[in-house]
Amino acid sequence: MNASTPEVQSHGGTQKTQLRQMIKKMGSLIGLIGLSLVLTFASPYFLTIDNIMNVARQSAINSLIAIGMLLAILTAGIDLSVGSILALSTVMMGIVVVKMGMSPVVGVLVCLGIGILLGWLNGMMLTKMSLPHPFISTLGTMNVARGLALIVTAASPISNFPASIQFLGAAFIGPIPVSFILVLVVYAVFHVFLNYTTVGRYIYAVGGNPEATRLSGINIDKVLIIVYTISGLMAALGGLVLVGRVNSAYPLAGLGYEFDAIAACIIGGASFMGGEGTVWGTLIGSMIMAVLRNGLNLLSVSAEMQTVAIGIVIILAVYIDVLRHKAAARVKT
Amino acid sequence: MCEYLLSLKGICKRFPGVNALTDVSLDVKNGEIHALCGENGAGKSTFIKILTGVYQSNDGEMLCEGKVVRFNNTKESFSLGITAIYQELSILPNLTVTENIFLGRELRIPGFGLLDYRRMNQLAKTALLELGIDIDVTKTASEYTMGYQQMIEIARALIANVKLIIMDEPTSSLSGREVDVLLKNIHMLKEKGIAVIYISHRLEEVLAIADRITVIRDGCKIGTMERSEADEEKIIRLMVGRTLEEKFPRHQTQKGEIALRVRNLNQRGRLKDISFDLHKGEVIGFAGLVGAGRTELARAIFGADKIDGGIIEIFGKVVKINSPKDAIHHGMAFLTEDRKGQGLILMHDIIVNSTLTGLKKFCKFGYFIDQKMVVAEVDEMMRELQIHPAIPKMTTRLLSGGNQQKVVIAKWLCSKAKIFIFDEPTRGIDVGAKVEVYNLINRLVNEGAAVIVISSELPEVMGISDRILVMNSGKITGEFSCLEVTPEEILKAATGGISHECKHA
Numbered sequence: 001m002n003a004s005t006p007e008v009q010s011h012g013g014t015q016k017t018q019l020r021q022m023i024k025k026m027g028s029l030i031g032l033i034g035l036s037l038v039l040t041f042a043s044p045y046f047l048t049i050d051n052i053m054n055v056a057r058q059s060a061i062n063s064l065i066a067i068g069m070l071l072a073i074l075t076a077g078i079d080l081s082v083g084s085i086l087a088l089s090t091v092m093m094g095i096v097v098v099k100m101g102m103s104p105v106v107g108v109l110v111c112l113g114i115g116i117l118l119g120w121l122n123g124m125m126l127t128k129m130s131l132p133h134p135f136i137s138t139l140g141t142m143n144v145a146r147g148l149a150l151i152v153t154a155a156s157p158i159s160n161f162p163a164s165i166q167f168l169g170a171a172f173i174g175p176i177p178v179s180f181i182l183v184l185v186v187y188a189v190f191h192v193f194l195n196y197t198t199v200g201r202y203i204y205a206v207g208g209n210p211e212a213t214r215l216s217g218i219n220i221d222k223v224l225i226i227v228y229t230i231s232g233l234m235a236a237l238g239g240l241v242l243v244g245r246v247n248s249a250y251p252l253a254g255l256g257y258e259f260d261a262i263a264a265c266i267i268g269g270a271s272f273m274g275g276e277g278t279v280w281g282t283l284i285g286s287m288i289m290a291v292l293r294n295g296l297n298l299l300s301v302s303a304e305m306q307t308v309a310i311g312i313v314i315i316l317a318v319y320i321d322v323l324r325h326k327a328a329a330r331v332k333t
Numbered sequence: 334m335c336e337y338l339l340s341l342k343g344i345c346k347r348f349p350g351v352n353a354l355t356d357v358s359l360d361v362k363n364g365e366i367h368a369l370c371g372e373n374g375a376g377k378s379t380f381i382k383i384l385t386g387v388y389q390s391n392d393g394e395m396l397c398e399g400k401v402v403r404f405n406n407t408k409e410s411f412s413l414g415i416t417a418i419y420q421e422l423s424i425l426p427n428l429t430v431t432e433n434i435f436l437g438r439e440l441r442i443p444g445f446g447l448l449d450y451r452r453m454n455q456l457a458k459t460a461l462l463e464l465g466i467d468i469d470v471t472k473t474a475s476e477y478t479m480g481y482q483q484m485i486e487i488a489r490a491l492i493a494n495v496k497l498i499i500m501d502e503p504t505s506s507l508s509g510r511e512v513d514v515l516l517k518n519i520h521m522l523k524e525k526g527i528a529v530i531y532i533s534h535r536l537e538e539v540l541a542i543a544d545r546i547t548v549i550r551d552g553c554k555i556g557t558m559e560r561s562e563a564d565e566e567k568i569i570r571l572m573v574g575r576t577l578e579e580k581f582p583r584h585q586t587q588k589g590e591i592a593l594r595v596r597n598l599n600q601r602g603r604l605k606d607i608s609f610d611l612h613k614g615e616v617i618g619f620a621g622l623v624g625a626g627r628t629e630l631a632r633a634i635f636g637a638d639k640i641d642g643g644i645i646e647i648f649g650k651v652v653k654i655n656s657p658k659d660a661i662h663h664g665m666a667f668l669t670e671d672r673k674g675q676g677l678i679l680m681h682d683i684i685v686n687s688t689l690t691g692l693k694k695f696c697k698f699g700y701f702i703d704q705k706m707v708v709a710e711v712d713e714m715m716r717e718l719q720i721h722p723a724i725p726k727m728t729t730r731l732l733s734g735g736n737q738q739k740v741v742i743a744k745w746l747c748s749k750a751k752i753f754i755f756d757e758p759t760r761g762i763d764v765g766a767k768v769e770v771y772n773l774i775n776r777l778v779n780e781g782a783a784v785i786v787i788s789s790e791l792p793e794v795m796g797i798s799d800r801i802l803v804m805n806s807g808k809i810t811g812e813f814s815c816l817e818v819t820p821e822e823i824l825k826a827a828t829g830g831i832s833h834e835c836k837h838a
Contacts, residue, residue, distance in 0.1 A: 217661035
């Protein structure tokens with residue numbers, strides 16, 4: 001394996017550190033491979049094209065939401081409102097397209113627009129109203145958006161969307177679900193955004209030390225507002241995929257999705273303390289969740305037991321995060 | 334009883350890629366004040382952390398009163414009577430003085446299990462009185478200054494009957510009077526038979542109180558000597574392994590146009606009617622006691638805190654500075670006194686930290702960072718500033734104080750600033766790195782920058798500034814030319830003895 005790049009070797013003496021960092025980065029990938037191996041032996045159906053594509057499709061929505069969540073977590077924040085934003089943005093699209101008969105283009109714009117608007121509001125409340133923690137601003141939005149979704153639909157689902165809207169969530173190109181291709185494209189964009197743009201680098205900086213970042217002349221408020229706006233947008237995009245998949249928008253959609261998204265980030269190696277976490281780690285985190293659910297389904301484990309299993313995996317993943325921080329602190333404080 | 338309270342033999346500690354300590358041996362006698370000197374990064378902190386069980390040595394053994402010991406954490410070392418008081422105090426500001434002193438060792442009312450505040454308050458009070466301090470122990474610790482908080486920590490050690498207190502740069506954030514009190518109390522501890530390992534960059538303090546002095550350099554012990562054998566020059570020579578020709582090199586620049594003009598700057602309760610001019614090619618030193626308002630002034634000028642009135646002109650133009658972003662836009666740089674808390678993102682590497690302010694200039698198409706350009710520039714900067722170890726991907730948390738400061742300097746060089754504000758630029762930095770910082774300041778001035786240096790060390794202010802402004806209670810109380818001022822005059826202005834009318838007032 002190519003454990004260290006030539007650039008690193010030229011500095012010498014650091015290969016051990018580099019190797020350790022590689023293992024740290026690869027930790028979740030090793031987990032995913034291990035889990036897949038176990039399931040391959042446990043179920044003959046697991047390692048089939050059909051099933052793998054099924055997993056890819058099932059992971060898509062969580063992957064999309066999780067990448068928005070990653071931004072919030074990188075700034076040492078959290079976005080609890082994503083599930084509700086998903087619900088409100090999709091039912092509004094339903095109202096516009098199905099009930100009012102407008103063009104699907106307008107519907108999609110309404111859906112994404114609501115995501116952007118609510119995310120922006122989250123950011124504004126956090127920065128301009130100086131609410132002490134995003135937990136509070138997004139908790140508020142979570143309730144408001146869910147309530148509004150129930151009110152505008154009178155608590156009933158909206159179905160029969162045109163095929164064009166269902167494309168993202170339901171269509172396939174060959175054997176590959178469009179939703180998974182969308183995920184890969186979005187993740188590639190985020191990878192570039194976080195690593196090769198100033199705002200992306202500032203997001204890591206804010207999470208690492210907000211005061212030092214501010215004194216370095218960076219407008220922290222702006223960075224945070226961008227972060228939550230993007231998180232809202234990604235929740236709405238996830239909603240678009242969900243509507244395609246089930247051909248329905250319903251006010252209780254996305255219930256608890258925020259926790260799956262957070263879990264994906266954490267399992268993928270993001271630190272709750274902020275400043276640490278990668279795009280590809282998050283994708284792997286999301287895949288681990290999907291593979292686990294899929295595997296437990298194949299093994300006919302009851303839905304109740306599945307919930308227990310997911311819970312344990314989340315705790316284990318965070319525990320690994322804790323151990324990692326302890327190890328880092330031990331190296332030098 | 335054996336002669337040595339503690340003896341360490343052949344201690345080695347390796348971190349990934351670095352040998353922090355190599356074969357270090359040290360003995361501490363009962364009731365001895367043992368000073369530990371060394372440049373930043375020499376391994377003092379690592380050594381202390383092994384002593385207290387924060388780290389474990391890779392090699393070597395430690396004897397405590399003749400018995401071999403190995404500490405896995407600070408609790409174990411504490412139970413044997415060893416404790417450390419760090420530069421950053423570990424006082425919990427929201428708890429009362431008593432609660433801090435008894436934290437983890439609370440006294441309970443027998444039979445009930447409830448906390449016995451009456452007895453604890455009494456004992457806390459007695460311990461503090463022994464240290465010559467009479468304060469209300471039922472108030473929260475946050476109400477007291479750093480100097481008092483340090484005494485609270487020492488009282489905590491006294492209550493626990495420790496045998497050895499390690500003090501790591503205990504005077505770095507104390508005012509002159511507080512230092513005197515501390516040194517007196519260290520003598521008192523000695524008389525009670527408590528040993529002290531004293532770490533300080535202020536060699537005059539070391540020479541004033543130490544019984545023996547041990548110098549370490551690059552992770553190796555260079556030698557231990559009795560105080561009678563030591564003088565400042567000798568210690569410095571052993572610390573740096575060479576002689577420092579000139580402690581305060583001077584720049585050779587004529588001052589030019591006015592770079593920064595401040596008029597009637599006010600900030601409620603903190604700054605009052607501050608006016609001064611800073612010229613191109615000039616270094617102004619700000620002297621004063623801790624809390625005189627110097628840092629507050631720097632933060633106000635830099636837009637880090639709001640001001641309540643006043644005019645700031647930069648190169649002849651009135652500017653509005655509402656945030657650090659505005660200040661940087663107008664060519665200012667601010668090197669904060671708290672490097673770890675406000676200067677660096679410790680979890681991130683040298684590349685990220687040193688390019689944070691100037692990231693935009695590496696952008697292609699307005700938004701996308703050219704990573705190659707970044708790495709090339711960082712490489713160059715690291716060579717220029719001699720940042721060590723020269724590993725751009727090194728997490729800044731792992732660097733020594735001096736090298737951390739260099740990374741902060743790199744960050745501001747990257748921003749192409751014209752006006753630099755250095756707040757305590759050499760705090761906690763060793764002698765060698767200090768001179769490097771001074772040289773760097775001079776280089777900036779020679780290249781046409783204007784520099785403000787805030788420093789609590791008088792020789793430093795007098796050594797590197799062209800002009801000295803003294804602050805006291807948020808006001809400028811004196812202005813001196815460096816050539817004709819005495820330390821006494823500065824101290825008088827700083828303590829309010831006399832009030833020099835400021836030229837621009």
